[in-house]
Amino acid sequence: MPGTTCNVSANRDLAYFNHGAERYDTPAIYGATRPPGLTHQDNGCGIAGCISVGTGCISGEKIVLMLETMGERENGLGAGYAAYGLFPERRDDYCLQFLFDHEKAKEGVEESLNSTGTIVKDERVYTRPVKTMKPPFPFVWRYFFRPNPKHEWGGRTDLSDDDFIVQLTMHINGSISGAICVSSGKDMAVFKGNGYSHEIAQFYDLPRYSGKMWISHSRFPTNSPAWWGGAHPMSILDWAVCHNGEITSYGVNRKLVEMNGYRCTVLTDTEVVTYIWDLLVRKHGLPIPAAAFAMAPWYHVDIRRLDPESACLATSIRSTYKEALLNGPFSIVVGRREPEVTMIALADRKKLRPLLVGRSPDGKMVYSASEECAVRVVEPNAETWTPNAGSPMIAQVGKGIVRMGTEHPFVGVKQ
Amino acid sequence: MTAPKKKRGELEVPERFKLTIDHDLCKRCKRCVTECSYRAIAFLEGKIKPLGGCVACGRCVNMCPAHAIEVHQIPSQFPPHANFNERVRRAIMSQASTGGVLLTSCGTDIAYPVMFDEMLLDAAQVTNPSIDPLRETVETVAYLGGRKGRLEISDEGRIYLGGDPAPMVAMDMPIMIGHISLGSVSYNAQKALLMAAKELNILAGSGEGGLHPDFHPFADNVISEIASGRFGVTGESLKRTAGVEIKIGQGAKPGHGGHLPGEKVSALISQTRMIPLGTDALSPYPHHDIYSIEDLQQLISVVKESVEYKIPVGVKIAAVHNIGAIASGVVRAGADFITIDGFRGGTGSTPRIIRDHVGLPIEVAISVVDQRLTQEGLRNRVTVCAGGSIRSSADMVKAIALGADVIMTCTAALIAMGCRVCQQCHRGICSWGITTQREELVARLDPDVAAARVVRLFRSWNEELKEIMGAMGIDSVESLVGNRDRLRYFGPNSKIAEIMGVKHVGEGWG
Numbered sequence: 001m002p003g004t005t006c007n008v009s010a011n012r013d014l015a016y017f018n019h020g021a022e023r024y025d026t027p028a029i030y031g032a033t034r035p036p037g038l039t040h041q042d043n044g045c046g047i048a049g050c051i052s053v054g055t056g057c058i059s060g061e062k063i064v065l066m067l068e069t070m071g072e073r074e075n076g077l078g079a080g081y082a083a084y085g086l087f088p089e090r091r092d093d094y095c096l097q098f099l100f101d102h103e104k105a106k107e108g109v110e111e112s113l114n115s116t117g118t119i120v121k122d123e124r125v126y127t128r129p130v131k132t133m134k135p136p137f138p139f140v141w142r143y144f145f146r147p148n149p150k151h152e153w154g155g156r157t158d159l160s161d162d163d164f165i166v167q168l169t170m171h172i173n174g175s176i177s178g179a180i181c182v183s184s185g186k187d188m189a190v191f192k193g194n195g196y197s198h199e200i201a202q203f204y205d206l207p208r209y210s211g212k213m214w215i216s217h218s219r220f221p222t223n224s225p226a227w228w229g230g231a232h233p234m235s236i237l238d239w240a241v242c243h244n245g246e247i248t249s250y251g252v253n254r255k256l257v258e259m260n261g262y263r264c265t266v267l268t269d270t271e272v273v274t275y276i277w278d279l280l281v282r283k284h285g286l287p288i289p290a291a292a293f294a295m296a297p298w299y300h301v302d303i304r305r306l307d308p309e310s311a312c313l314a315t316s317i318r319s320t321y322k323e324a325l326l327n328g329p330f331s332i333v334v335g336r337r338e339p340e341v342t343m344i345a346l347a348d349r350k351k352l353r354p355l356l357v358g359r360s361p362d363g364k365m366v367y368s369a370s371e372e373c374a375v376r377v378v379e380p381n382a383e384t385w386t387p388n389a390g391s392p393m394i395a396q397v398g399k400g401i402v403r404m405g406t407e408h409p410f411v412g413v414k415q
Numbered sequence: 416m417t418a419p420k421k422k423r424g425e426l427e428v429p430e431r432f433k434l435t436i437d438h439d440l441c442k443r444c445k446r447c448v449t450e451c452s453y454r455a456i457a458f459l460e461g462k463i464k465p466l467g468g469c470v471a472c473g474r475c476v477n478m479c480p481a482h483a484i485e486v487h488q489i490p491s492q493f494p495p496h497a498n499f500n501e502r503v504r505r506a507i508m509s510q511a512s513t514g515g516v517l518l519t520s521c522g523t524d525i526a527y528p529v530m531f532d533e534m535l536l537d538a539a540q541v542t543n544p545s546i547d548p549l550r551e552t553v554e555t556v557a558y559l560g561g562r563k564g565r566l567e568i569s570d571e572g573r574i575y576l577g578g579d580p581a582p583m584v585a586m587d588m589p590i591m592i593g594h595i596s597l598g599s600v601s602y603n604a605q606k607a608l609l610m611a612a613k614e615l616n617i618l619a620g621s622g623e624g625g626l627h628p629d630f631h632p633f634a635d636n637v638i639s640e641i642a643s644g645r646f647g648v649t650g651e652s653l654k655r656t657a658g659v660e661i662k663i664g665q666g667a668k669p670g671h672g673g674h675l676p677g678e679k680v681s682a683l684i685s686q687t688r689m690i691p692l693g694t695d696a697l698s699p700y701p702h703h704d705i706y707s708i709e710d711l712q713q714l715i716s717v718v719k720e721s722v723e724y725k726i727p728v729g730v731k732i733a734a735v736h737n738i739g740a741i742a743s744g745v746v747r748a749g750a751d752f753i754t755i756d757g758f759r760g761g762t763g764s765t766p767r768i769i770r771d772h773v774g775l776p777i778e779v780a781i782s783v784v785d786q787r788l789t790q791e792g793l794r795n796r797v798t799v800c801a802g803g804s805i806r807s808s809a810d811m812v813k814a815i816a817l818g819a820d821v822i823m824t825c826t827a828a829l830i831a832m833g834c835r836v837c838q839q840c841h842r843g844i845c846s847w848g849i850t851t852q853r854e855e856l857v858a859r860l861d862p863d864v865a866a867a868r869v870v871r872l873f874r875s876w877n878e879e880l881k882e883i884m885g886a887m888g889i890d891s892v893e894s895l896v897g898n899r900d901r902l903r904y905f906g907p908n909s910k911i912a913e914i915m916g917v918k919h920v921g922e923g924w925g
Contacts, residue, residue: 245543246542246543246888248539248543248887248888248889248894248898248901249889249894249895249898250898250900251897251898251899251900251901252893252894252895252896252897252898255789255794255897256795258789259564259789259792259793259794259795260792261792284565284566284568285568286566286568286574287574290566290574299552299554300554300556301552313574315585316566316574317566319558319560319562319583320562320563320564320565320566320795321566322558322795322893322896323794323795323893323896325891325893325894327888327889327890327891327894328539328543328888328889329543329544329888349890350546350551350552350890352543352544413574
């Protein structure tokens with residue numbers, strides 16, 4: 001929470017070193033409104049995450065330093081951060097954080113919220129002008145929200161609160177022009193926008209926050225417009241995903257989530273990845289390693305070498321969830337809050353994008369990043385390793401590292 | 416030996432093909448006379464002479480040891496008329512002579528637009544790496560069967576695989592040899608196809624009529640067929656095979672049943688189908704116990720019961736105008752897989768009017784079905800097979816990208832075995848020993864040689880599939896299924912692109 005006064009601009013020299021080159025001119029920048037004609041976008045990127053698995057908290061300053069150290073991985077067209085454990089005193093309320101282009105959008109959203117639940121508290125999210133950033137600057141608002149006890153959506157009264165929130169935010173993102181819900185989980189929030197990672201950090205004054213876990217992302221988009229809403233992390237409920245890669249199976253993965261009631265509004269592969277995590281783990285109840293296996297499975301020839309039980313499980317996961325296979329290069333850092341704040345780091349099954357994991361010497365901090373420099377800059381003596389292709393590293397508050405990312409695929413999965 | 420005499424009053428339909436014999440090269444060995452099952456060539460007055468009636472099957476050309484024979488298409492002998500074209504006038508003349516429904520075989524030979532040829536695939540550049548299948552794993556394993564859409568988790572959080580998992584059959588490549596019955600093709604031809612399927616670890620359709628006892632060793636690679644004639648269907652015969660397909664329709668003759676001309680009902684066929692020697696085996700047009708979707712549901716249930724839920728049960732439908740809704744109904748009726756057969760698909764015998772003028776192109780049908788099933792949340796409950804003139808690995812890749820899990824092909828396999836697509840299968844005197852039951856002709860086809868050719872053909876297709884997926888940055892075929900984002904339409908009719916859900920060339924992501 002507020003209180004940390006550390007100034008992110010202490011790293012400005014470093015930022016200047018990395019980003020001193022002229023920014024590429026972008027003809028149009030979009031705020032909360034989706035750019036017209038956008039049907040899909042993809043990226044090259046830097047990702048970083050850190051989690052305090054003990055009792056301590058992490059200042060936003062730390063994640064900013066991690067991310068901007070990898071300055072070569074961004075080009076000023078988007079960066080973002082997700083923080084967990086931000087609002088302990090409101091930990092049971094959904095925190096819906098919005099980008100608005102105009103007041104009308106805000107009114108529309110508030111009308112939707114008031115008609116379906118109670119806004120327990122709302123506040124303008126602190127932002128400040130950053131000279132180097134180009135307009136537009138959407139304004140950011142945060143609502144602590146409780147859905148009505150007997151809520152109804154599309155004639156359905158059987159939806160859980162979580163499913164209801166999913167429907168509500170997808171409805172808002174798809175239908176209220178000039179508004180986009182960037183995060184909707186409990187006790188977490190997403191801070192993102194169009195700019196370099198250090199600019200976004202300044203814009204939101206991230207050092208004023210501290211949390212249990214941060215994950216972050218800086219973008220190097222290849223052929224997509226600059227859009228605040230399209231920056232990472234992508235989030236739904238308590239899930240947030242930072243993704244470096246290009247999913248070549250986007251059309252297939254999108255079919256899976258749409259068949260299961262998700263509505264794609266941001267039109268990035270990362271959005272679909274986020275929904276797949278929610279579908280497989282929250283809705284279908286798969287253990288995280290099994291869900292990761294669905295997204296980055298072993299090859300059939302390798303599955304045949306597994307023990308019969310594991311082979312049967314592996315084949316069942318592959319055939320049942322074949323639309324969940326994320327093809328093409330990716331490395332992702334995923335955050336989740338339920339049942340406890342958790343960081344997942346996963347790379348594609350050919351390991352075509354970099355991913356590295358680190359642990360502080362006292363074991364209380366766990367890091368993941370695209371590059372080792374991001375870990376060393378904040379934890380010079382960290383023990384580091386790279387997870388295997390397609391094998392998730394899982395770290396959880398209270399438990400430490402649950403999986404290194406080097407184990408047998410189904411360690412931690414009951415068969 | 417002379418050409419068959421015309422009956423009184425029959426119109427003389429001009430010849431289409433002319434045999435030329437180089438008498439300097441000809442050794443007068445008369446091999447061509449023996450080889451020509453159409454009796455279009457004879458040894459007369461010390462010379463090899465064409466008699467007329469040549470169908471360009473190419474057998475004599477191929478077998479002549481002196482390379483003395485050539486077949487040429489005769490330039491039109493009709494006065495030019497673009498509307499009453501030669502094809503139309505030939506049909507009129509034939510019908511004026513015979514008074515019957517014109518029969519033909521193979522897929523339609525009319526030059527309808529082929530959307531496969533109007534689409535281009537994507538490739539990976541810069542932002543993602545292409546994959547080299549010679550150095551990296553690129554997977555082409557495909558499954559046939561129903562799916563549940565999710566895994567069961569028990570209360571204790573165990574992934575629960577017991578109970579009633581949907582039966583799945585794994586194939587090493589997403590290729591299925593379609594249903595070619597023993598009857599439409601010879602014993603040796605079907606044997607070759609089944610040998611190839613086993614060697615490739617893929618599936619082949621039995622066609623109507625069941626599996627000959629000699630072919631039981633191949634049963635693990637066979638999908639047996641329940642067609643409207645119910646020939647060869649018993650509980651035991653179904654259980655033996657890897658899957659069962661209820662055939663509602665066929666792309667070459669939607670709305671029609673199987674058609675086996677009496678010429679092909681030999682002693683062997685008469686025994687396996689249990690019908691009199693030499694009689695036409697005309698299967699009913701509909702299944703007479705399926706007049707509605709609920710009837711189909713009952714039959715699917717009955718079949719699943721009889722195979723004890725151990726193998727997948729699917730339904731084959733011809734691609735017709737309302738294919739999306741029909742496919743949805745079929746999935747809801749309990750089909751584990753659906754096979755869609757496009758209107759260009761082949762056949763051993765069909766009325767020409769139906770072959771040439773009924774149905775839907777498979778490209779559109781696949782895409783419409785994939786989109787419809789996705790909208791209804793059913794796509795991950797079923798395997799979609801699609802055929803109807805898949806001519807090459809390029810067609811295969813595009814069919815998969817449009818939304819098929821597995822492609823089905825017949826004609827390509829037959830061409831590999833020697834077929835020249837002369838469209839005479841219904842006459843039962845195939846000179847290559849493929850679509851005939853005459854022993855002396857059947858003996859011309861060596862199953863080992865033919866099977867080896869089919870194996871080489873599909874292995875090469877599978878390698879090409881890997882090459883093209885690798886270029887697209889996709890390392891497993893399931894990530895190509897319905898990935899229409901990676902296709903672009905490059906033809907004259909953007910409406911059809913819209914219906915197929917394929918963007919136009921030049922359109923990027925946004």
